[in-house]
Amino acid sequence: xxxxxxxxxxxxxEDTFQGPIVFLYRNRIGRFFLKIITLPTISKIAGWxxxxxxxAFAIKRFVKxxxxxxxxxxxxxxxxxxxxxxxxxxxxxRKFDMNKNSLISPCDSKLTVYSIDDKxxxxxxxxxxxxxxxxxxxxxxxxxxxxxxxxxxxxIDDYHRYCYIDDGTKNENKFIxxxxxxxxxxxxxxxxxxxxxxxxxxxxxxxxxxxxxxxxVGATIxxxxxNHHEKYSxxxxxxxxxxxxxxxTIVLLIEKDKVTIDKEILDNTSQGYETVVKIxxxxxxxxxxx
Numbered sequence: 134x135x136x137x138x139x140x141x142x143x144x145x146x147e148d149t150f151q152g153p154i155v156f157l158y159r160n161r162i163g164r165f166f167l168k169i170i171t172l173p174t175i176s177k178i179a180g181w182x183x184x185x186x187x188x189a190f191a192i193k194r195f196v197k198x199x200x201x202x203x204x205x206x207x208x209x210x211x212x213x214x215x216x217x218x219x220x221x222x223x224x225x226x227r228k229f230d231m232n233k234n235s236l237i238s239p240c241d242s243k244l245t246v247y248s249i250d251d252k253x254x255x256x257x258x259x260x261x262x263x264x265x266x267x268x269x270x271x272x273x274x275x276x277x278x279x280x281x282x283x284x285x286x287x288x289i290d291d292y293h294r295y296c297y298i299d300d301g302t303k304n305e306n307k308f309i310x311x312x313x314x315x316x317x318x319x320x321x322x323x324x325x326x327x328x329x330x331x332x333x334x335x336x337x338x339x340x341x342x343x344x345x346x347x348x349x350v351g352a353t354i355x356x357x358x359x360n361h362h363e364k365y366s367x368x369x370x371x372x373x374x375x376x377x378x379x380x381x382t383i384v385l386l387i388e389k390d391k392v393t394i395d396k397e398i399l400d401n402t403s404q405g406y407e408t409v410v411k412i413x414x415x416x417x418x419x420x421x422x423x
Contacts (some may be wrong), residue, residue, distance in 0.1 A: 141397065143406040144243055180357060183378045189216035198289035220374045221294050228414030229370040233341055236392050236417040240295040240383055242285035243407035246394050249280050257284060258330050258350055258382050267310055267348060268334065279389040286382050293376040295383055296412055297367040299339035305363045308333045333358050340421045346386040370413060394418045
């Protein structure tokens with residue numbers, strides 16, 4: 134059985150769609166600017182700037198504005214904003230549950246967990262996806278019917294490195310380029326714009342949780358994804374990669390009857406809340422065979 138509830142911090146899902154996001158997606162002028170800032174050229178310029186030494190001037194203000202405890206991170210001089218954004222946390226500041234039966238969070242984030250069925254449509258970074266839309270592979274998507282979709286939403290002030298959830302092997306990474314439409318093929322909201330984020334995924338053949346699909350979803354503007362490995366044998370807790378500048382998301386797809394998710398997390402999701410989790414933290418256990 135999963136341990137008793139830990140009483141983690143939780144955040145209302147409704148609070149995640151506000152401010153500038155509402156302006157960009159639900160306002161005619163905002164949608165005009167959205168089309169401009171998501172142009173590949175603009176993204177490349179923004180990424181280029183964040184890699185340059187001059188961008189380091191923004192670090193101090195960012196730390197203060199977001200109340201980041203800089204003492205948690207390795208002490209060093211940062212050469213650019215992206216260098217700071219991908220900063221490494223001190224090992225003693227995160228505890229990894231290394232029990233082979235424990236499913237751990239791959240990152241610091243706000244987590245929601247949903248069951249997957251034929252009608253499932255998931256909101257990820259203010260876009261809507263079915264599993265087959267995420268993967269661009271209908272056959273592969275069917276394998277995860279009646280399993281779980283775990284959505285880990287990283288905020289801009291979160292730790293932006295992520296890890297492997299178990300021991301195992303992986304295949305090559307598959308990159309899917311983001312697109313922006315003026316009309317949405319999935320009619321779920323009142324605004325007439327639809328986007329698919331750039332994303333990259335791979336199948337993790339894990340020792341304890343079956344074949345888990347690990348998806349990194351990039352941000353609207355930049356959100357560059359930096360995975361360390363292609364075909365590879367990995368260990369639980371080993372760093373898998375990082376996101377460069379921009380809030381980003383990780384999605385795990387887990388097959389049916391492979392894991393029992395922490396009841397607190399499921400309850401929070403059903404009540405309209407995200408659960409705050411940290412990298413390496415236990416979020417479920419291996420489901421025992423009957």
